[in-house]
Structure formats: structure tokens, C-alpha cells
Amino acid sequence: MDDVAAKAGVSRALVSLVMRDSPRVSKSSREKVLAAAQDLGYRPNVWARNLASGQTHTIGVMLNDLHNPFFTEMAEGAAAAAAERDLQILISSGWKRDAGELQAIEAFMNMRTDGLLLAAARLSTEVLESFATQTPTVAVSTYVESDLFDTVNNNEDHGGSLVVDHLVDLGHTRIGHIDAGVAPSGPERRNGFMKAMLERGLAPIVVEGAFDEEAGAAGAAQLMDLHEPPTAIFAGNDLAAIGVLTKLQELGVRVPDDISVVGYDNTILSSIGTVSLTTIHQPRRQLGRIAIDLLAERLAGREEARHELIEPRLVTRSSTGRKPKAKGAT
Amino acid sequence: MDDVAAKAGVSRALVSLVMRDSPRVSKSSREKVLAAAQDLGYRPNVWARNLASGQTHTIGVMLNDLHNPFFTEMAEGAAAAAAERDLQILISSGWKRDAGELQAIEAFMNMRTDGLLLAAARLSTEVLESFATQTPTVAVSTYVESDLFDTVNNNEDHGGSLVVDHLVDLGHTRIGHIDAGVAPSGPERRNGFMKAMLERGLAPIVVEGAFDEEAGAAGAAQLMDLHEPPTAIFAGNDLAAIGVLTKLQELGVRVPDDISVVGYDNTILSSIGTVSLTTIHQPRRQLGRIAIDLLAERLAGREEARHELIEPRLVTRSSTGRKPKAKGAT
DNA sequence: GGTTGAAAGTAGAGCGCTCTACCCAAAAGT
DNA sequence: ACTTTTGGGTAGAGCGCTCTACTTTCAACC
Numbered sequence: 001m002d003d004v005a006a007k008a009g010v011s012r013a014l015v016s017l018v019m020r021d022s023p024r025v026s027k028s029s030r031e032k033v034l035a036a037a038q039d040l041g042y043r044p045n046v047w048a049r050n051l052a053s054g055q056t057h058t059i060g061v062m063l064n065d066l067h068n069p070f071f072t073e074m075a076e077g078a079a080a081a082a083a084e085r086d087l088q089i090l091i092s093s094g095w096k097r098d099a100g101e102l103q104a105i106e107a108f109m110n111m112r113t114d115g116l117l118l119a120a121a122r123l124s125t126e127v128l129e130s131f132a133t134q135t136p137t138v139a140v141s142t143y144v145e146s147d148l149f150d151t152v153n154n155n156e157d158h159g160g161s162l163v164v165d166h167l168v169d170l171g172h173t174r175i176g177h178i179d180a181g182v183a184p185s186g187p188e189r190r191n192g193f194m195k196a197m198l199e200r201g202l203a204p205i206v207v208e209g210a211f212d213e214e215a216g217a218a219g220a221a222q223l224m225d226l227h228e229p230p231t232a233i234f235a236g237n238d239l240a241a242i243g244v245l246t247k248l249q250e251l252g253v254r255v256p257d258d259i260s261v262v263g264y265d266n267t268i269l270s271s272i273g274t275v276s277l278t279t280i281h282q283p284r285r286q287l288g289r290i291a292i293d294l295l296a297e298r299l300a301g302r303e304e305a306r307h308e309l310i311e312p313r314l315v316t317r318s319s320t321g322r323k324p325k326a327k328g329a330t
Numbered sequence: 331m332d333d334v335a336a337k338a339g340v341s342r343a344l345v346s347l348v349m350r351d352s353p354r355v356s357k358s359s360r361e362k363v364l365a366a367a368q369d370l371g372y373r374p375n376v377w378a379r380n381l382a383s384g385q386t387h388t389i390g391v392m393l394n395d396l397h398n399p400f401f402t403e404m405a406e407g408a409a410a411a412a413a414e415r416d417l418q419i420l421i422s423s424g425w426k427r428d429a430g431e432l433q434a435i436e437a438f439m440n441m442r443t444d445g446l447l448l449a450a451a452r453l454s455t456e457v458l459e460s461f462a463t464q465t466p467t468v469a470v471s472t473y474v475e476s477d478l479f480d481t482v483n484n485n486e487d488h489g490g491s492l493v494v495d496h497l498v499d500l501g502h503t504r505i506g507h508i509d510a511g512v513a514p515s516g517p518e519r520r521n522g523f524m525k526a527m528l529e530r531g532l533a534p535i536v537v538e539g540a541f542d543e544e545a546g547a548a549g550a551a552q553l554m555d556l557h558e559p560p561t562a563i564f565a566g567n568d569l570a571a572i573g574v575l576t577k578l579q580e581l582g583v584r585v586p587d588d589i590s591v592v593g594y595d596n597t598i599l600s601s602i603g604t605v606s607l608t609t610i611h612q613p614r615r616q617l618g619r620i621a622i623d624l625l626a627e628r629l630a631g632r633e634e635a636r637h638e639l640i641e642p643r644l645v646t647r648s649s650t651g652r653k654p655k656a657k658g659a660t
Numbered sequence: 661g662g663t664t665g666a667a668a669g670t671a672g673a674g675c676g677c678t679c680t681a682c683c684c685a686a687a688a689g690t
Numbered sequence: 691a692c693t694t695t696t697g698g699g700t701a702g703a704g705c706g707c708t709c710t711a712c713t714t715t716c717a718a719c720c
Contacts, residue, residue: 001676011700016678026698046440047377047386048676051705056377066406067598072396079423088437091421093409107418110376213602246603268397268543273576274604331706341670346708356668378706381675 001042008036019044050112058088059295060108062101064120064184066093068211068239069267070284071119074140077288078117085296087114098122105131115295117288118142120184136298138291142184150294152287152308156185159280159312160192160234163262164200166278166314167232171323172260173202176230178209178219178240186211186236189264193234211236216243224251231259231323238263238270241277245319256321266315278320281313331372338366349374380442388418389625390438392431394450394514396423398541398569399597400614401449404470407618408447415626417444428452435461445625447618448472450514466628468621472514480624482617482638486515489610489642490522490564493592494530496608496644497562501653502590503532506560508539508549508570516541516566519594523564541566546573554581561589561653568593568600571607575649586651596645608650611643 005012010029017025018033025033036042050056061078063071075091082089090113094101101123108116115136121128125144131137132149140152167175177193180186190206197204207222209215216235220243223230235241241263248255255261263270263279270277290308297306335342340359347355348363355363366372380386391408393401405421412419420443424431431453438446445466451458455474461467462479470482497505507523510516520536527534537552539545546565550573553560565571571593578585585591593600593609600607620638627636 012676013678013700013702014698017699020678024698029698043436043440045381045442045676046437047381047442048705049678051375051377051381051707052676052678054678054705066402067399069397069399072402076396076423076425079425089422092419093406095409106373107376110373112375112377213598242602242604249603269599269602272543272572272599272602272605273579275602342706343670343672343708344668347669350708354668359668375706378675379708381677382706382708384675384708 001044003040004033004036004042007040008032054112056088056112056114057086058090058111058113059115059117059292060105060111060113061089061091061117062104062108062119062121063091063093064101064122065096065211068237069269070237070265070282073267073284074119074288074291077285078292079288080285081289081292085292087292087296094121096122102127109134114299117291117295122182122184136295138294138298140287140291143188147305150291150298150306150308152290152294152310154185154282154287154310154312156188156312157192157195159264160189160194161196161199162280162312162314163234163264164193164196164202166316166320167234167260167262168200168202170232170260170320172230172232173323174205174228174230175202175232175234176205176207176219176223177234178207178216178223178236178244180209180211180215180236180240183211189236205230209236209240212239213243213246216240217247218243220244220247221251224248224253229259232262232320233259234262234264236264238265238267238277238279241279241319242269242275245275245277255319258324260320260323262320270315270317276317276319278317279315281315283310286310331374333370334363334366334372337370338362384442386418386442386444387416388420388441388443389445389447389622390435390441390443391419391421391447392434392438392449392451393421393423394431394452395426395541398567399599400567400595400612403597403614404449404618404621407615408622409618410615411619411622415622417622417626424451426452432457439464444629447621447625452512452514466625468624468628470617470621473518477635480621480628480636480638482620482624482640484515484612484617484640484642486518486642487522487525489594490519490524491526491529492610492642492644493564493594494523494526494532496646496650497564497590497592498530498532500562500590500650502560502562503653504535504558504560505532505562505564506535506537506549506553507564508537508546508553508566508574510539510541510545510566510570513541519566535560539566539570542569543573543576546570547577548573550574550577551581554578554583559589562592562650563589564592564594566594568595568597568607568609571609571649572599572605575605575607585649588654590650590653592650600645600647606647606649608647609645611645613640616640 005015015033018030079089092104094104118139120141129148137149179190194204207219209219233244235244244261263277266279266281270279335345345363348360409419422434424434448469450471459478467479509520524534537549539549563574565574574591593607596609596611600609
């Protein structure tokens, strides 16, 4: 920077102003500085800038699982929104482990990011709150309640009932759900399902699972092993539904002739032609965008927490059909 | 930091040593400092640290496309390897646009990351070299030649011939390829395919495409529109193959009875039960790991460039079968 | 007993910026 | 003709660390 200033025949402070596009610089000296910078291959050091200014223009984005397209699709939306606001985004993954999440967030804190976007964090409300008091925080798909940070959530409760409605309309009464344990969204989807079933006087059949293919396959195997297997399966998310479909195919059970399958998220996975999964739509990109908007509001000074709730929507594809007349296979 | 030093009754320099786990600190004062830091909720400022030390322990990872599981799976490998080496990873996406890539890399340069890991960069060799002279760089799946940076590539040439071998073994002679234009890996796969076909005296049928589902679907439509459609399609990658499968299903063409389909990458997409795509395996995680290893070697002082070539392997699933006796459908 | 040397710790000059306060000249106001 | 304003610019003190060089203490050695 000194070199640039010397070369352009101005002060260091002026170079700084030029680099930050300040309007307080005359055209002529701006050009002189820019030319000198170009010649010298000068690029401002972000670390020094952030250190001096106390601002980083950077949002730390912690994704629960890079594997799950839901998260990368959300990140895309967040990245686009951030770019528009001149914010930088840093993506990190918690690798589905508490320790991993903590480490990722700590790394962001050490960097003094201007804000935190946590997607499906597994950490406890207390831990999240402790971070939220230090920096603006928004939790997406995390289903914790707090006045200290903003949230963007899907109305999973309603999602569960949409699934049940759809299946009941098709004549199904024995419906199984593969849950996702305590993973964020897991309990909400399970509860939505159970409530909707009970309201219709139907017995909710639930087996334990997780948000991945293996758990979906294992859950499907358990359900199909029942004396009277269900005629429809509601998987915890699309990833698990894929596992269900794989296992059912392995077992020679036809979808949707013998059994119907529903996922959740409407990720790219569900729209694959040969998969064609009926699922609950989540506007992934928009979730990311809203989250960035909320953070921007916080940076602009908003104090009170905001909680956005997105309404889910059923997307019907070919993995669901009428309840078979005959008994289910196997 | 001053506060911590004061509270612990030591100098600032000692606090610094403790924070960096230096062995030159006695147990007693280490504990004093740690306790004081804990009390005050002190966390070292990474920006200041990096500024002062001139090292960031951070690798910038630029992924071509967050959508494509190939890249996120590679990033997982890189992240794991980096963690072992006490390096931090920053993920950014070029969003499949040259300008996006440039912006992402510039951002890394401004941050003075210790190294650059570029996955399937579209930028020209000259541009890449200009970055490589400034910081250790490794290009994964990029297929450019340079003495200035390391590369990790798949032997795509061989991959193309594996596909042709497999299909020819199954009796196919009319084989179509949907290419990926000038996208990294695109020309290599196309050339490998064409060479292998010609060596066997077969006419290579090629249509223009890209590495996504839409292009796969469009390419499949074009190929099936031919007077004499191919009996097998080699898509540019798994994502495109998914598009092919979707389109074929739409057209009522059965896979693999009427037509065989092959992908490339062996991403999670290909192993989905209902997809079950024959594809070329790439060790995605290992690619990321090797890339980080190469960067670590550079950081340790290696000067001459290294180029790793990974041998591909065919994974046979159920999207390929014997050439049908009768003519193809449509 | 004096010298050596390791172990433990400190002082203070940077690292490359930004920011506050201030200056100077030319244009504008009275 | 004097002050006031304003656009354009500068000096220099930080920001929160690390790093080099140096000091002090104390056990070990001949």
C-alpha cells in the first residue's frame, strides 16, 4: 500500500479511500492510484482491513450435511442473496456431529464473521443462544425457540398432515413413518404425522431412522417385516425415501402398485425421472435468501427476534397411488 | 488479550504463547492464562493472528458447481484431510460461470489463503498460472497442463474406452455420446469415447450437451430422434445420465431392455436403487485428499509440480444390458 | 565457585490496513 | 474584503496479534 501511495504520489490514506470506493476522491487521483495499484499488482489484504475496520462483511454458513442436496440448495440461495448485499459467504459443514458443528462455529467466531447462518444445527438452544448474544445469528430448519436469534422454519406440522391427507385420500389407512430421531426437523415431522393420523382415528406406525439412505432402507425393512406391513411409507426426507425405494426394489415390492412412498424437501433427488418421488416442497433457495435478509436487517440494527414460518406444499409424483386391493407383498 | 495478560499476571507475549500451545510455557502459568481466558471469554482474533504471522492455515476451495454431488463429495475428502493437518477449509462456488470463478478466487487471494484448491475450473491456463505464481495451487479435474501448479486428474481417456469396451461386449455398435462442450472433463471424455470407437471401427455419434440434467434430457431427445437411434447412450456425467433416464422414461423407452445408459463419476446419484446407473467410478473423497496432500507438500517447500493421474474403473449396475434383438423403440 | 546452558518469560517493533481529526485551498456567501 | 463552506487530501494513532531479540532464573558441570 505504501508502494502504491508512493508511486501515485499520494498518501496511504488516499489509497485506502480509493480502494473502498469513497466518493471523497477526485477522479484524477482515483485514476492515478488505480493505475499504480494495477502496475504493482497490489491487492488489499482482507485480514488487515477487517482487523482495522472491525467489520468482516462475511457470513459464516454452517451446513449440517454437505451430502444432503437440501442444504447445498439452500446455500445457493444464501450465496446469491449475500452477493447482492456485498457480503461474502463462508461455508462449513458440521458433518452431522455435535463436535463438528461446534468446531465450525468456533472457527467462524474466531474469524469475527458479521453473522452466523446455521442450517439444521443439532446444538442445544443454550449453546446457540450463547453464540447469538455474541453475533447476529439465524437458525434455518432448526426448530428451537428463542428470543435471541431469528429463525426460518418450515411448518413441518402442517407438512405431516399434508402427507397424511394425501395418502388417506388415496385410500391408505396403514401408514408407516420412518423418523429421524432427534435430528433437527425429525421430531417436528414425526409429531405432525402422529397428530394428523390420530385426528383421523388412524394408528401411527413409527420406526426409528435418520436423514440418510441407510436409515431409510433399514426402516423400510423393519416396516415390511411387520405381520401386516403398511401400504404407504412416509420417510423423514428425500434422502431416506431414496433408501426406502432402493430397499423396496430389492424386496421386489412395486411402487406405487404395492406400496406408496412419500419424501420431504423436494430436493433434486425427488424429481429424478426414475425416482419421481411424491414429496413436500420446501423453497430451499428462498430459505437461504430469507435467512440472509434477516441477518442484513440485524446488521442494520434490528434488535427484536423474527421468526419466519414457511408453508409447505405437497408435490405429487408417481411414487404414490391408490391403496392396493389385495394385501401388500412379501 | 491485554486483559487476559493482566488478569493472569503475565505478559501479553506469554498469553500468545499459551494460545499457540508453545512448549516453552510452564504448566503453572499455562493454567493461569487458560483460566483467565476462560473467565473473560477471550478468543483469539484470527484476523489479527493471520495478519501478524503472515500465515492463515486456510485453503480456499473453489467448486465448480455445488449442485453436482461429485464436487461436494470431493470437498468432504478435502475437508477431512485438511482437518488432520490442522488446516481450515473455505468453500466457495464458481456457479459454473467464469466471472463467478474469478470472483471466488480473487476473494481467496485477498484473504491470503495459504493455498488454492480449484475443482473443475473453467478459467484459462494463463489465468490459473497467474494465481499459481502467487500461491500454491492444485487443480482437480481441470485438465490443463502447467509446470506451475499441481494437478489431480482422472484418466478420462481410459474412462471413455472402458465405457466403449463394456457396451461393445454387450453387443452394442451404435453408441451415442452426449458431451459437455468445453466444460472441464468434457473434451477429454468425448475424445476418449471417439478414439475408442474409431479403434473398433465404430462410428462415434456425438451430440452437444453439458453436465446437468436438462442437457442430458435434451441430448437423449436428439439421439432418439435419429432415423436409427443408438442402442446405448454414454452421458457426460451422472447428472446428465439422470436427465437421459428421465427423458427415456418420458418417451416410454425401457432401460436397459431397449437402450443402455452409462454415466460418469459414480456419485451418490448413480447408486440410488431406482436409478442404478452403470458408471465410471471416481474416488471423489480421495481426490480431495490427494489435493490437500499436494498442497501440504507445497507448503512444506516442494517446488516442482506434480501431476497425479487416477485410473478409472467401470461400475456395472442395471442401466446397461445386451443389445436388443429387435430395433430400438420410439 | 564460577561458568554454562537450558528453561521460562518479557519488551517492543511490526503486520497492512482504517479511522478520527485535522488541514488547505478554492468557491460561495455577506 | 472578510468569513464560511466544501471538496479533496493527509498525519498518525490504533486494530489484536506474532516474532525477534533479549533478560532472568536456576540447576548442572568441571
